[in-house]
Amino acid sequence: MSTPTETDAFEVDDSSIERMRFYGRLFLGACIVATLVGIVALIALVFDVVVEAWGWLTWEFLTHPPSYLAEHYDPSNYGDLPTGPGGIYPAIVGSIYLIAMTAVFTLVLGVGAAIYLEEYARDTKLTSFIEANIANLAGVPSIVYGLLGLALFVRAMGAGSSLLAGALTLTLLILPIVIVQTQEALRAVPDSMRQASYGTGATKWQTIRNVVLPEAIPGIMTGIILSLSRAIGETAPIIMVGAATSMFAPPNLTDPTGSFAAMPMQIFEWAKAPEDDFQHIAAAGIIVLLTVLLLMNAVAIYIRNKYDR
Amino acid sequence: MTANGPQTVTTSESDGATSDDAMTDDAPLGSPRVDDAVIESRDLDVYYGDDQALHGINMDIPERKVTALIGPSGCGKSTFLRSINRMNDLIDIARVEGDLYFHGKNVYDEDVDPVALRRKIGMVFQKPNPFPKSIFDNVAYGLRVQGKDDGDVEEKVRTALERAALLDEVEDQLDSSGLDLSGGQQQRLCIARAIAPDPEVILMDEPASALDPVATSKIEDLVEELAEEYTVVIVTHNMQQAARISDKTAVFLTGGHLVEFDDTNKIFENPESDRVEDYITGKFG
Known part of the structure; x- marks a missing residue:
């Protein structure tokens, strides 16, 4: 050897x-x-x-308001119901409105804050302190945000148990994650791109708008959509804010302070009902929620692949 | 004189009393004054935090000539280049003292807008950095951000590509991405982008260092042609390149000192400083 x-x-x-x-x-x-x-x-x-x-998730389930009686959801009874079948429709619409409003608030506040922190703020101790705390906020339990939303938006701002209060609360919940992910997307834009832009006589704003944001948008959009798909399933904050459990009509967008129903809340309500049949109804609701959630994730993946070269 | 020349430079601490006729104590060897200067650097110090990257740089850059800045790594030649169009402003910790005149106006005066300055003094970087946009949009970028995109953008883009000796190669694919080009083509695209808005001065920071020899020789030819219309300042670590393409050469040596500045022929054939001679003949650096 x-x-x-x-x-x-x-x-x-x-x-x-x-x-x-x-x-x-x-x-x-x-x-x-x-x-x-x-x-x-x-x-x-x-x-x-x-x-x-199985057998409970029907077209009627998707298009009708809920009912207090489990047999109203049973497809075999659909024929002889004076009030029509029971379903999840107002909660679907409520959740979509809620997420749409949250998306608008998050986009403006989250991307704005991230651009300020990443592109404008100088590297001071204060900036790092703020950034560290934003990261910490991402770990705060969602029910705490619910309590904050209740005190701040529902009570102090007088928005009531409304879509607006719900959307603002969910915005606060996902804002830290969106800020951190947007910052990462901005940081991933090579400095050579910024220099190229400044070198041709562009101002800071022109550089951000024409070079930095287009490069960062896939990352920003993926971050926002994934955060929103977390928000759409959040139950604790909207319980605290006081989402309604049995709305018979979808919320009205022209009245943002009116009450609203949302899917997680509706599913929670069904799941705690005593009759056995409500477990089937809750499961049907869960499938609807999961489908919406998977669709949102699919959009995020599509956007990322489309812009990735 | 020649033997202790560098020491004269390093030890002197000028207080910046500059007159038109006499250079200060920081004057490099050679002939740092030129008659048709478009850029005049006077006692220019640059600091990064507590580190001084440039020590009292005094030199003139002549109009429509190629001025090469050479020297070993870390000698401050790129820092000097970037202080001409205030790109160092983008670095939080960078600080500039002294004066740098462009057409007799100190670019570090408070009323000078660095964005306006960079519209007069374009820049090409070491690594080709086209935007992930089409070839056309890359060249049109400067025109657009400077508001010079009214009317004949297409004409201006084609002219710039032509001057950058790239038009023949990309004429049929102006809509395809600038990133699909080869490294050498990308760098010429960046040159086209820099000259499209028609600046007066073009700063080039080792523009050929990331390219193969064929692409490099194309860039070199281009630089010589550009000097017919523009003032070109080029940083290079390739001494043969400096000797081939430049009219004036400034030699920076370690620590951020400009040691000698003169006609390129003089620098390469008969430099006054022994250290410059050692550097040029490859004895150190």
């Missing part, structure tokens, strides 16, 4: 290589198991919900 000749050049320490290969396979196996745990859990969850909801 100590004096290798041509013949045994490849015969060194066979066993140790084999041992290392074995450890490698062991590690690979552990990684595959870790991956499978996540995938299997997700599949089991979706499967369970689909089985529960």
Whole structure:
């Protein structure tokens, strides 16, 4: 072994290589198991919900207001109901309005704050203090934001238990994440691009608008949409704000201080009802919510791929 | 004189008393004054935080000539280049003292808008940095941000591409992305972008250092042609390149001192400073 000749050049320490290969396979196996745990859990969850909801998720369910009676949701009873079938329609519309308003507020406040912090603010201790605290805010439990929304928007601002109060509360909830992700997207724009722009005699605003933002938009949009898809499923804040559980008509956009229903709230309400059948109805609601959520994520992925070169 | 020339430069601490006739103690060797100067640097110091990157730079840059700034890495030649069009303003910790005159006006006066200055003094960077936009939009960018995009943008874009010796190669693909071009083409695109709004001076920061020899020789030819219409200041670490394309050469040596400034022939054939001679003959640096 100590004096290798041509013949045994490849015969060194066979066993140790084999041992290392074995450890490698062991590690690979552990990684595959870790991956499978996540995938299997997700599949089991979706499967369970689909089985529960099977036969209850109908077109009528999507297009009608809720009812207090479980049998109103049962498709076999649809024919002889004087009040019409029960459904989730007002909550779907409420959630979409809620998310649309949240999107507008988040876009303006989140992107604005991130542009200020990343492009304008000088690197001072104050700036790093603010940035560190924004990151900390991202970890605050959502019910705390709910309490803040209740005190600030519902009571102090007098917005009542309204779409406006709900959207502002959800905005506060996702704002820290959106600011951090937007900052990252802005930071990913190479400095050479900014210099090229300044070098041709562009002002700061021209540089941000024409060079930095177009480059950062895919990252910013992905961040915002993923945050919004978290917001649409948030229940605690809208419970605190006081979303209604049984709205029979969708909220009116011309009256932003009127009451509203939202899907997570509606599902929560069904899930805690005593009759067994309501569990099927809640499952049907969950599928609707999951579908909206997956659609939003799909849009985010589409945008990212479209702009990625 | 020649032997302790550099020491004269490093030890002197001028208080900036500049008259039109005499250079200060910080004057480099050679002939730092020229008759048709468009840019005049007087006792220019640049600091990054507590580090002084340039020490009392005194030199004139002649109009419609190629002036090369050479020297080893970290000698401050790029810093000097970037202080001409105030690109150093973009660095939070950079601080400039002394005067830098452009057509007799100190560009560091309070009433000078750096954006307006950069519209007169364009810049090409070390690494080609076209925008992820079409070739056309890249060249038109300067015109658009400067509000010179009324009417004949297409004409101006084609002229700029022609002057940058790129038009023949990209004529049929003006709408395709500037990033699809080769490195050398990208750099010529950046030159076209810089000259499209018709500045007076073009600053080039090692424009060929990231390119292969063929692309480099194209850029060099281009630089010589550009000097017919523009004042060109070019930083290079390639001494042969400086010797080939420049009319005047400034030699910066370690620590941010301008040691010698003279006609390029003089610098390369018979420099006054021994250190410059050592540097040029490859004995150090």
